Amino acid sequence: MDRIKKTIIWNNDPGGTIKPKMHVPTWEGCICGGRTMLVLMKGEVTRMPSIPPEKFFEMAVQQTQSLKEYYEQGKILAGGIIAGRKGSYAIWDVDSIEELQKYVSQLSMFPFGDYEFIPLISYENAQESSKKLQATVR
Secondary structure (H helix, E strand, O other): OOOEEEEEOOOOOOOOOOOOEEEEEEEOOOOOOOOOEEEEEEEEEOOOOOOOHHHHHHHHHHHHHHHHHHHHOOOEEEEEEOOOOOEEEEEEEEOOHHHHHHHHHOOOOHHHEEEEEEEEOOHHHHHHHHHHHHHHOO
């Protein structure tokens, strides 16, 4: 069953207002591996803010601190900074897309990046689905 209904993409609008560019799947009752949703996030800074370098690095420190705190709270299961680039990957464990949006939109670098969210299905659920499909072709 396809649980992704649509993708929402936010971009910079012609009026100059910065809006994060996001590829956000919308789930319909997605239960992935239990009572929560597992979501792979790729985020990368693509627009440098017009601020002094010291302020940029202060925001980068805030961002990594927030990600570390989400990890310690169990909201991020695994992840890290992309080596040699201005971005990160994380596997989120959230109850809803709204909860994910709440956490991600609070990140200090959020207004300056592009974000992609990919829903994950547990190996157990994927195996169950594969067995059902296998049974239909016998």
